[in-house]
Amino acid sequence: MTEVLEIQSTKDNVMLGLQKALSEYSIAALTRKGGKVLFDYVDSVDKIELEYTPTVLSPKKFFFPQEEVILEYTLEGKVNTKIEYKKTVLFGVRPCDITGIQILDEAFSESNGDPNYLTKRENSVIIGIDCKSVCDENAFCYKVASQNPEKGFDIMLRDLGNDYAMTIATRKGEVFAEEYFSTFKPDYEALHEFRVQKERAFEEAGGPFEELENLPAIFSENQFHPIWDSEAERCLSCGSCIMVCPTCYCFDVIDELSLSMKIGDRLRRWDACMLRSFAEVSGGENFREEVKNRVKHRINRKFNFLMLKHGRSVCVGCGRCVRSCLADISPVTIVDALTKTSKEMRLEEKNNDLYLPEKAYIRKIESFTDKEKFFELEMENGKSLGAQPGQFILLSIFGIGEAAISVSSPPSFGDRFEIVVRAVGDVTNKLHTLTEGDFVFIRGPFGHGFDENILRKMKGKHLLFIAGGIGYVPLRSLINLTLKQTDLYKKISILYGCKTPEDRMYKDELAYISTLGGNVELLETVDKGDDTWLKNTGVITTLIPQVDFDPEETIAVVCGPPVMYKFVTKTLNDHGIPNSSIYVSLERRMKCGVGKCGHCQIDDIYVCQDGPVFRFSDIEDKEEAL
Amino acid sequence: MSKPKVAFFDFTSCEGCQLSILNLETELLDLLEIIDIVEFREAMSEKSPVFDIAVIEGSYSRDSDLKRLKKIRETASVVVALGACAHIGGINALRNSQNKEDLMKKVYPDNPFLYETNEKALPISGAIKVDAFVPGCPVDVKEFVRVVKNLVLGKDPGLPTYPVCVECKLNENVCVYELGKTCLGPVVRAGCNAVCTSSGGVCIGCRGLIPNPNINSQKDIMEKYGLDMKRIIDSVNMFMTEDAKGVQ
Known part of the structure; x- marks a missing residue:
């Protein structure tokens, strides 16, 4: 019908x-x-x-x-x-x-x-x-x-x-x-x-919950909300709320042998995640022993976990659990409290000096190339930047403007941090005129870098870093982090390509890396060499076949000029590395750094928040991505 | 498989739990297919010096009980506490908060010193190690049969660890609190199929507390519904000795 x-x-x-x-x-x-x-x-x-x-x-x-x-x-x-x-x-x-x-x-x-x-x-x-x-x-x-x-x-x-x-x-x-x-x-x-x-x-x-559609996100960001403690304190774990719920469907399975001890039934009987024994295994280990966790689990099933699955609130608002709860625990109270907190958090963020930069002093400057300079910065407030590898900052010089710059130092670099800046725009041109002791202003760090999840996935794998030109800079914090603990990885191969030997970043460091040996290798190439250049000549993709890798056990991390990605990812695919094992760091125009101004948007994603680091398989279908 | 030998013993109690078992009638005959009853004072005159499972009704309230209990423990490989008195002290334990001498004078005004009794009436576990129990005053005979069956099968006795509320809701009862009564259902062990609340009564806790009951919240609720603290304590103490609150 x-x-x-x-x-x-x-x-x-x-x-x-x-x-x-x-x-x-x-x-x-x-x-x-x-x-x-x-x-x-x-x-x-x-x-x-x-x-x-x-x-x-x-x-x-x-x-x-x-x-x-x-x-x-x-x-x-x-x-x-x-x-x-x-x-x-x-x-x-x-x-x-x-x-x-x-x-x-x-x-x-x-x-x-x-x-x-x-x-x-x-x-x-x-x-x-x-x-x-x-x-x-x-x-x-x-x-x-x-x-x-x-x-x-x-x-x-x-x-x-x-x-x-x-x-x-x-x-x-x-x-x-x-x-x-x-x-x-x-x-x-x-x-x-x-x-x-x-x-x-x-x-x-009264209308629907103020943010009904948004409840899964609100529940996820409020897993440590104090209301979980206050409700759990009153909760009797009596299971009434679950017994009367029209959408709870967990059950227990029990064998019942007749008294003849010859025939029997296997029964299923309603069970309830609010009951203490629900997640207990033989041997006595209980995976949800705390009342608080059981309360959280029950309510999250309705407004978060299963809501995501069914595309609607799995609580139907019949009111039975409210009527049956002697301790007056109600989903409405919890939803209202969490929604209120989430709204306040959003408001607080707004008030929280989102656009207010903080002063930082230039402690060291070094020219890397004609156009690129290295800066070591220190926040005036003495705080460390606390950036994840792959994150960026917004650097401002008042009267000129603000520009997004990658952080190139690894996370544990103390109170100072490093950036490498090419003089290409108003802010970066001005920055190049400053000297040690001058100050700039900083916001951030911003973005989604190489987080714990990605780092965990990398453990035990062969890491294949592929950088082109100044693309070495956004990767450098991760490269240096992994070089500190080389034994965590099967092998670390750094492939670096530039136009000429002169254009290379961190030249001294590259020289040092090439002497490390062990499971670390550095392969370099330039488009056009000079008399002193003894390494490869040619585009970056020519280095890939020179590395001995097992595609199943390899994770590639790519950063370079836009034109490079298409060729590099194709070559990696040709060598058996799937897009799900390739991470890229993208560059976009950015004005706010917090997913609002719209400049960095690719379809439904904001490079400044969802990136700049992406798993390539997550963005391969987006026409604008590369 | 030879049938396990089962002996029934009674201590301070009304013997109603054993009577409930005798009332099993047809099922009792089936039960005899899987166990041998070798001693059961209420039903037979035979006694037996050997048995595998000892089923004990009644609380431990006299000094002379101790010797007998220890002897039973030595003989049986499995000791089952039958009913509230054996399990948690039961009605006998109501006297535990009172002074023994005053109590004796009150109950036996003519000859208070002719009777032997301890300071407190305790569950059997106050004297010997108990392996399994069948809660309730009286026991739920279906549950008794299930426990015996599970012991014979070598399984866990299989008592619920959740409270009476679960069964009460499954029976679609309107909560007695809504009817202006107070009830211990939220903290008392299920397994009785919420027989009291389903028949117009309230739960008075004869089956003992669930593991980890939220007593504070239960008190708050009873207070909210109009009970003063003394009545709350009285109602919780009706069946349980202070010493048996932790018995699970």
Whole structure:
């Protein structure tokens, strides 16, 4: 079915139809039993409660029962799977629970489809009844946008007084309505009026969470928020919140042998990550022993981990956990607190002198080439820069402007740091006129360099540094870092190409590296040599075949002029190194350094924040990248 | 596999747990297919000097109990504490906060010194090492059968470590706190299928505390729902000796 069908029927006719359906189906609906209002099987439609009272358990129990047998076996080794189901009409499910069923449908059908859930689900017809107002003060469906589900039901009823308007969402629903209800054209005006009233009522209750779409990020940045401590302190770990949740679906598996000790069942039973034993393994080790971690895990599943997977909040706002928590722990309180903190953090960043540079003194200058000079800088406040290899700073000279410059010294360089600057623009030209003792202003460090994750991946590997011209400078901090601990790597090969021998950076250092030996090698080439040049002549790619490497065990790091990347990455690919093993450091025009000014943007990424260091496979498809 | 020999013993108790086991009727016959009951004062006159599993009902409250308990421990390879009295002290332990002499005068005003009793009524684990227990006042016989079955299979007894709230919710009960009552369900071990709260009562803690209960939060909640501290302490102490709070 592609189109949603709108029809209408009288309430009496709907009830009559259901009564008729009892000959073919079991009917489960809201009903009264021993003083409780709950979803249960009814033997007559007059036992159905049409007025909604929030129930303790959601109707998920009809597809995923509290306990069910999944295997039957004998100790002699006979074994059968067991799937119990009966053809069921589930009547009167409310929108929050329907959204919950939709989420469970996704969870149980992805990758390995769960036969016990799916069989029960296939053999059911779900008839929802839409809510016209929020059911009680604990419900917060409108905060997580679950009050208007489009899937998870076959027929949705809307109360129009004497009649029910029906939205048929599936072929199954269409067949059922045809068989059991006599329907007519809907009163569109009344239906519209219902929808308007509903919308108004839910709006009055309050809109969605302020940053609903953004909750996974907000939860991720608030894993150490103090509210986790304060909620955990009150939490009883009683598991009630999970037992009543319409979207929790974790279970335990238990063998039960009959007293005859000959035959037995394997059962699955609802389990709860809030219970202390949930993550305990034989031997007593518990991987989530702290109450705080369990509270965090439960709420993060709803608004972070599984929200990312399902593309919507996995909490449907039915309010059951809030009603059942004696310690008054509510997802709403937690979401509000984390959102508030994240907003404050963003505001604080804004106030936090984002554009205010700090003074730094030039302590040492050295000319590397005609156009490139080396500067050693020291912050006036005495702080070390604390840059990651591959990060950059914004250097300003008042009256002239600000320019993005790579940091070339390794992280543990003490209070000073180094840059190498080519005089090509206003700021860099001016910088070249300054002398030792003069000052400049610095912001940063900025960007995503070679972080811990990348460094960890590099351990034990053959590192292939490929630099062209001044491209040696952004790589130098990482090169020097790895040269300090050469035994961490299988081999370190540095391939460096320049136009002429004169154009080379850090000439003394290169001379030193070439004497290191061991697992370190330096291969150099120039486009045009002179009388003293005894090494290779030719483009940088000619050096690659000279290195003996196992492509599976090699990570290449590339930096140079834009034209170089295309040829180098192709040659590396030709030698078996995939783009996922190539890191590049990109250069772009940058004005702010913090992902706002837009100059460095490549499609959806900001080089200043997401880079300048990228794994090549992450950006290879972006036309503008190289 | 020869059937393990099981002997039942009783100490300070009402013997209701053993009675519950006798009430198993048909299942009792099935149970006898996997175990041999060699001593059970409430049901048979035979006694046996040898047994593999000793099932003990009642708390340890007299000096003379100690010798008997030690003898049982020496003989049995597995000792099972049956019911709240053996497991956590039970109702007998209600007297533990009172002075022994005053108490004797109150209970036996005519001849207070004719009766032997210790300062405190303790769980069996106060005298000997206990390998497994079946909690409750009285025990849940289905749970008793499961524990026996698991012991015969060489498995962990398999008692829940989660609180009564879990089973109460599975039974779709409206929380008794919402009905204006107070309940120990959030900190007391499940396994009873929330029988009291499902039948209009509240949990009074006969099965002992769960491991790592959040007692502070439980007190705050009871206070919030109108209990004063004395009644909170009384309700928590109903079944548990102070010494048994840590017994799991």
